[in-house]
Amino acid sequence: MNNVTMKPPGQSGALYWIRENLFSSKLNTVISAICIYLLVKFTIAVVDWGILNAVFAADSTACKAASGACWGIISEKYQLIVFGTYPRDEQWRPLVAMVWFVGLIGCSLHRSFWKLWLIPLWTGSLIGLGVLMWGGVLGLSYVENTQWGGLPLTLLLAVVGTVAAFPLGILLALGRQSELPLIRIWCVAFIELVRGVPLISVLFMASVMFPLFLPEGVTIDKLLRAQVGIILFTAAYLAEVFRGGLQALPKGQYEAASAMGLTYWQTMRVVIMPQALRIVIPPTVNSFISTFKDTSLVLIIGLFDLLATAKVAITDPSWRAFYVEAYIFVAAIYFVFCYSMASYANNLETDLRKGEQH
Amino acid sequence: MSLNTQASAEDILIHINNVNKWYGDFHVLKDINLDVKKGEKIIICGPSGSGKSTAIRCMNRLEKYQSGEILIDGILLDDNVKNLEAVRKEVAMVFQHFNLFPHMTILDNLTLAPRLVNKMPRKDAEQMAMSYLERVKIPQQAHKYPGQLSGGQQQRVAIARALCSNPRVMLFDEPTSALDPEMIKEVLDVMVELANEGTTMICVTHEMGFAKQVADRVIFMDDGRIVEENTPNEFFDNPQNERTQLFLSQILGH
Ligand SMILES: Nc1ncnc2c1ncn2[C@@H]1O[C@H](COP(=O)(O)OP(=O)(O)O)[C@@H](O)[C@H]1O
Ligand SMILES: [Mg+2]
Numbered sequence: 001m002n003n004v005t006m007k008p009p010g011q012s013g014a015l016y017w018i019r020e021n022l023f024s025s026k027l028n029t030v031i032s033a034i035c036i037y038l039l040v041k042f043t044i045a046v047v048d049w050g051i052l053n054a055v056f057a058a059d060s061t062a063c064k065a066a067s068g069a070c071w072g073i074i075s076e077k078y079q080l081i082v083f084g085t086y087p088r089d090e091q092w093r094p095l096v097a098m099v100w101f102v103g104l105i106g107c108s109l110h111r112s113f114w115k116l117w118l119i120p121l122w123t124g125s126l127i128g129l130g131v132l133m134w135g136g137v138l139g140l141s142y143v144e145n146t147q148w149g150g151l152p153l154t155l156l157l158a159v160v161g162t163v164a165a166f167p168l169g170i171l172l173a174l175g176r177q178s179e180l181p182l183i184r185i186w187c188v189a190f191i192e193l194v195r196g197v198p199l200i201s202v203l204f205m206a207s208v209m210f211p212l213f214l215p216e217g218v219t220i221d222k223l224l225r226a227q228v229g230i231i232l233f234t235a236a237y238l239a240e241v242f243r244g245g246l247q248a249l250p251k252g253q254y255e256a257a258s259a260m261g262l263t264y265w266q267t268m269r270v271v272i273m274p275q276a277l278r279i280v281i282p283p284t285v286n287s288f289i290s291t292f293k294d295t296s297l298v299l300i301i302g303l304f305d306l307l308a309t310a311k312v313a314i315t316d317p318s319w320r321a322f323y324v325e326a327y328i329f330v331a332a333i334y335f336v337f338c339y340s341m342a343s344y345a346n347n348l349e350t351d352l353r354k355g356e357q358h
Numbered sequence: 359m360s361l362n363t364q365a366s367a368e369d370i371l372i373h374i375n376n377v378n379k380w381y382g383d384f385h386v387l388k389d390i391n392l393d394v395k396k397g398e399k400i401i402i403c404g405p406s407g408s409g410k411s412t413a414i415r416c417m418n419r420l421e422k423y424q425s426g427e428i429l430i431d432g433i434l435l436d437d438n439v440k441n442l443e444a445v446r447k448e449v450a451m452v453f454q455h456f457n458l459f460p461h462m463t464i465l466d467n468l469t470l471a472p473r474l475v476n477k478m479p480r481k482d483a484e485q486m487a488m489s490y491l492e493r494v495k496i497p498q499q500a501h502k503y504p505g506q507l508s509g510g511q512q513q514r515v516a517i518a519r520a521l522c523s524n525p526r527v528m529l530f531d532e533p534t535s536a537l538d539p540e541m542i543k544e545v546l547d548v549m550v551e552l553a554n555e556g557t558t559m560i561c562v563t564h565e566m567g568f569a570k571q572v573a574d575r576v577i578f579m580d581d582g583r584i585v586e587e588n589t590p591n592e593f594f595d596n597p598q599n600e601r602t603q604l605f606l607s608q609i610l611g612h
Contacts (some may be wrong), residue, residue: 024515252453254454256451256457257459259446259449259451260446260520261446261475262471270474271459274461293445344439
């Protein structure tokens with residue numbers, strides 16, 4: 001038996017792998033050579049610009065003299081980029097809020113935490129985070145939400161957008177399958193309408209049109225309007241994701257449940273949803289990634305998310321030349337978040353597939 | 359039909375009177391009449407597409423019918439939700455493809471209806487579930503998931519699950535036709551035992567040995583109609599209708 005798993009002699013090791021995979025034919029060799037050449041060139045250029053010739057001190061004159069990158073803009077402006085115009089002395093509050101938020105998401109994504117107490121945990125956390133960010137109680141100074149900005153705002157819009165859209169999306173998906181025609185028509189109309197327009201127009205509507213329908217004197221917070229817009233937009237997409245999950249379940253599951261006398265809501269709660277949710281977690285995470293990036297559109301209604309604060313940072317005349325560095329910094333932050341979510345979704349998918357086979 | 363006209367009204371558990379059903383324009387059930395007494399074992403057979411599944415699915419209202427009436431233990435099956443709830447407690451169904459809930463353990467599959475529908479405490483429900491698992495001879499699988507069991511074991515679990523609702527009638531829709539041949543017997547054995555204990559059963563099946571062993575009556579359906587109805591011996595040895603003869607020669611012939 002041992003012989004079977006052993007590789008034939010001379011067919012292992014790095015050299016063998018390289019020969020087999022990169023230089024197995026003439027064409028393959030040419031392609032590999034070109035790729036390696038480009039990779040080396042690119043790496044050298046990046047290292048030259050980004051490290052060897054770069055200036056790391058927050059000194060704009062030195063930056064202008066140097067031929068490489070100016071990371072000084074980051075050390076000079078990172079507070080503005082990450083926290084927006086939140087008062088400097090209070091910036092520990094958004095920092096704590098973010099760490100809390102990320103920790104909470106991390107927990108919620110772990111399978112062993114998929115219990116009902118996630119709901120009170122989230123509700124409590126959102127209240128706690130609101131207190132922390134707004135202040136005005138417990139000796140915290142009051143910070144208006146027009147001063148929120150940067151990464152905390154981006155995270156807030158994306159996370160609350162996805163978490164609140166989740167139950168709404170479930171209801172829309174169920175409504176779309178409903179036997180009551182009015183409910184079905186409403187749900188279909190909402191889903192298709194929202195999916196048929198870009199997020200930017202939903203945000204415009206939320207900020208410009210929505211107040212027109214309100215009675216004179218009543219105003220709704222700009223941030224809240226944007227948040228509602230994002231929730232509704234995400235919910236329409238999630239509804240379609242859930243519909244896919246519901247349709248993936250065999251009809252026999254519904255039939256067995258009704259044959260044993262379960263009510264519609266019991267069937268949904270214990271039979272259908274637990275199975276459908278497993279199927280839709282990975283696409284939901286992907287939808288979260290899009291939402292996370294799409295929140296940068298709130299700039300157009302005057303909110304300062306992570307990308308917008310970077311734009312503000314480079315309006316400073318002495319640092320204006322170094323916008324590339326500022327954008328790279330922001331891109332890196334986006335990448336860290338999106339990439340970790342995407343790998344999580346992949347792992348989970350593999351995990352769940354294994355789970356089904358037993 | 360003449361066989362049970364003597365039955366008194368209280369003995370009749372299922373009363374089907376002139377039921378007709380259409381799928382769109384397609385007339386799938388035509389003038390179905392059937393009375394089933396308490397403790398009776400009825401076998402339904404017939405060619406594929408003749409409406410057997412539709413007929414038994416009407417008996418627990420997985421399908422609606424458009425005319426006629428079905429009474430289960432005196433309860434009229436119509437759009438009335440209360441009636442439907444009552445009937446669903448009395449009638450249990452075993453499906454061709456088992457339809458176990460794959461995300462729950464065997465034990466949870468069995469205790470679901472007792473706990474949610476009959477509001478039984480979990481402990482009692484589990485005790486009852488274990489006793490039924492013993493009856494279908496797989497108590498040791500209680501904590502596994504359906505995906506870990508063979509087809510025959512899954513179908514026996516499905517039977518135990520149906521029994522857990524304490525039904526007065528068991529409906530079976532081709533319970534062995536999705537099984538590998540070597541597993542058919544273990545399921546039929548369980549069903550024979552149920553039959554011997556006096557369970558009222560209506561079973562769509564082509565297992566003729568089983569039919570001969572347990573059936574009080576065999577019903578033959580063709581093209582949405584009940585074409586012939588007889589005792590198993592008469593039915594198999596002396597079929598009256600020529601379509602029955604053709605059908606029997608096809609399934610017994612080779
Ligand atoms: N949901 C449905 N819609 C339309 N036609 C159906 C539906 N279900 C079954 N049928 C048709 O009704 C007929 C009877 O089906 P069925 O009761 O499943 O037959 P059997 O169980 O005897 O094979 C078949 O011709 C089938 O194609
Ligand atoms: Mg059938």
